[in-house]
Amino acid sequence: MRWSKAYLPTYKESPSDAEIPSHKLMMRAGLIRKLTAGVYSFLPLGWRVLHKIEHIVREEMDRIGCQEIMMPILHPSELYEESGRLKHFGPELFTLKDRRGRFFALGPTHEEVVTDIARAEIKSYRQLPQTLYQILVKFRDEIRPRFGVMRAREFIMKDAYSFHESHESLAETYTNMAEAYRRTLDRCGLENVMVEADAGKIGGDVNHEFVVFAEHGESEILICSCGYVANSERAESLGKPLASKEKVQKKPEQVSTPKMKTVEQVSNFLDVSPAHLVKTMLYKSGDSMVAVLIPGERTLNESKLSKVLDDPYVEPLRDDDIKKLTGAEAGYAGPVGLPGDTRIIVDPTLDEYDGMIVGANATDAHLRGVKMGRDFEATERADVIAAEEGDRCKRCSDQILQLRRGVEMGHIFKLDTKYSKAMSATFLDNEGKERHFIMGCYGFGVSRAVAAAIEADYDDKGIRWPKTITPFHAIVLPVKMSDADTMMAAESIYAELREAGWDVLLDDRDTRAGVKFKDADLIGIPLRITLGERSLKEGKVEIYHRRDDRTELIDREGVLDYVREFYSA
RNA sequence: CGGGGCGUAGCGCAGCCCGGUUAGCGCGCCUGCUUCGGGAGUAGGAAGUCGGAGGUUCAAAUCCUCUCGCCCCGACCA
Numbered sequence: 271m272r273w274s275k276a277y278l279p280t281y282k283e284s285p286s287d288a289e290i291p292s293h294k295l296m297m298r299a300g301l302i303r304k305l306t307a308g309v310y311s312f313l314p315l316g317w318r319v320l321h322k323i324e325h326i327v328r329e330e331m332d333r334i335g336c337q338e339i340m341m342p343i344l345h346p347s348e349l350y351e352e353s354g355r356l357k358h359f360g361p362e363l364f365t366l367k368d369r370r371g372r373f374f375a376l377g378p379t380h381e382e383v384v385t386d387i388a389r390a391e392i393k394s395y396r397q398l399p400q401t402l403y404q405i406l407v408k409f410r411d412e413i414r415p416r417f418g419v420m421r422a423r424e425f426i427m428k429d430a431y432s433f434h435e436s437h438e439s440l441a442e443t444y445t446n447m448a449e450a451y452r453r454t455l456d457r458c459g460l461e462n463v464m465v466e467a468d469a470g471k472i473g474g475d476v477n478h479e480f481v482v483f484a485e486h487g488e489s490e491i492l493i494c495s496c497g498y499v500a501n502s503e504r505a506e507s508l509g510k511p512l513a514s515k516e517k518v519q520k521k522p523e524q525v526s527t528p529k530m531k532t533v534e535q536v537s538n539f540l541d542v543s544p545a546h547l548v549k550t551m552l553y554k555s556g557d558s559m560v561a562v563l564i565p566g567e568r569t570l571n572e573s574k575l576s577k578v579l580d581d582p583y584v585e586p587l588r589d590d591d592i593k594k595l596t597g598a599e600a601g602y603a604g605p606v607g608l609p610g611d612t613r614i615i616v617d618p619t620l621d622e623y624d625g626m627i628v629g630a631n632a633t634d635a636h637l638r639g640v641k642m643g644r645d646f647e648a649t650e651r652a653d654v655i656a657a658e659e660g661d662r663c664k665r666c667s668d669q670i671l672q673l674r675r676g677v678e679m680g681h682i683f684k685l686d687t688k689y690s691k692a693m694s695a696t697f698l699d700n701e702g703k704e705r706h707f708i709m710g711c712y713g714f715g716v717s718r719a720v721a722a723a724i725e726a727d728y729d730d731k732g733i734r735w736p737k738t739i740t741p742f743h744a745i746v747l748p749v750k751m752s753d754a755d756t757m758m759a760a761e762s763i764y765a766e767l768r769e770a771g772w773d774v775l776l777d778d779r780d781t782r783a784g785v786k787f788k789d790a791d792l793i794g795i796p797l798r799i800t801l802g803e804r805s806l807k808e809g810k811v812e813i814y815h816r817r818d819d820r821t822e823l824i825d826r827e828g829v830l831d832y833v834r835e836f837y838s839a
Numbered sequence: 840c841g842g843g844g845c846g847u848a849g850c851g852c853a854g855c856c857c858g859g860u861u862a863g864c865g866c867g868c869c870u871g872c873u874u875c876g877g878g879a880g881u882a883g884g885a886a887g888u889c890g891g892a893g894g895u896u897c898a899a900a901u902c903c904u905c906u907c908g909c910c911c912c913g914a915c916c917a
Binding site: 750 | 874909915
């Protein structure tokens, strides 16, 4: 491609609405342009990178026997009523009406559609297993789209779905898929890790995320040197060691804590560390009331609580309901003397406590020296706190968890029969019995990967593409456009590399060399072939390595071999 | 959805509080001359519904009301 003829606009400055490096650089280097919040066009440079990633994804999917298809974007809303996901997705689903007033959704993922396809054709266990995939634009009306294509409302995703007669078969595909994801990310040059994750709206139990390490990623990963690694939404830990303990008293002592509602206020007021306090958080699950007890300085992980209660719709009590249940204003709830049918869930980190300070279920009062098992009974003991950096690892119990940030690039799920049951998708097994498909689904964020690759490696000059997904393998930069020999060399190297199948960008713009150098750095092509008057006279050209910021002089004749060697390494 | 911020030329911004004639600056863009290996200099030039609608006023980018859009923070901390 000749830059003089190409649609490759670059900016010196970042648009003011871009926050993180990848977003700024994608705008500055002319990869994308925003249409409206969370909706982007890909310009030629961005589109090339997207294609290269898609290509790698296809190869890895095909390698493990997946078959590519293309499903519609427009989905009749009845499908979501059937699967029960209408309310799960809620406002995140983009919906529209046709001229007759019938409702449709723009596909956020395709479990429903693919299950509808499978139930029509797959009738026998002999046709199983099957794995279908597609690379298609997806729509989700995100609460808060941000960071450019990193969290967009319209984005490109590879989604695969597998159908099985047995859990063993699913497990095999699941393992293959995990391996394919790891290979895909490795081939894209992205340092990644597979972690246990939270299932979110897709459902199912077993699921793993593939996270690419990046400073500005939205995912938090907790890692232990013993090998334990998990998403912070799901990670388990033993908390931090207690510095001091509250003494148990003969019977709970009621202390006056006027207007002291937060843990911070109460612990300051009583002059004890927040770890002495036990936070009582009140929830409603169906018709039953739930009190959750966790250490004062900890955060409750609602997703864990949902799982413990087996209820995706758990919600915190509102202030007036708190008053009804405890008889006190919000801020003074405690486990002692709650109505008998209240479920009391206690986090295991509280086992280490002797006494506790808890709300008194009376406005402006707390109880000191409370003992669990004597003053109140726990209904259940379950891990519900959010793990944090610095916690003791639950797996090995003597190492400390470290935090690393990253971008969620892939997410794979064992769905079991969640969708096949909801949508009555069945086949006959070898005994002639009707059974529901056992399913898996596997998503990969293709457009997000473009941003993640930039996020994972850039410098103050611009992007540094990994070799495998770079939009161009080399950029040819003639320094002096008015010099005939320079231009002749530029044209011949450009032609030579192109004929050999390399993607080459020729910067034939009639502009100053400095501008070209800056732009070349910005768009991050791994190899720059600089053609200068002096070195050309000696039959040499300069090769500049973007990643290492290093220049080499080589013979003009050796260019093709040099490029070939660079990319085969 | 709650809170905060911002909409002025393709991009980055000033002007607004305290209303006043042709609305500025930098980058970019066009033309000429000089320059030419790390975002050139110079002379000239094009480009704006001041997000939109309504209002106040002799007069509105500026004040008031409504509205649309964009960005950030939050949406468990009792």
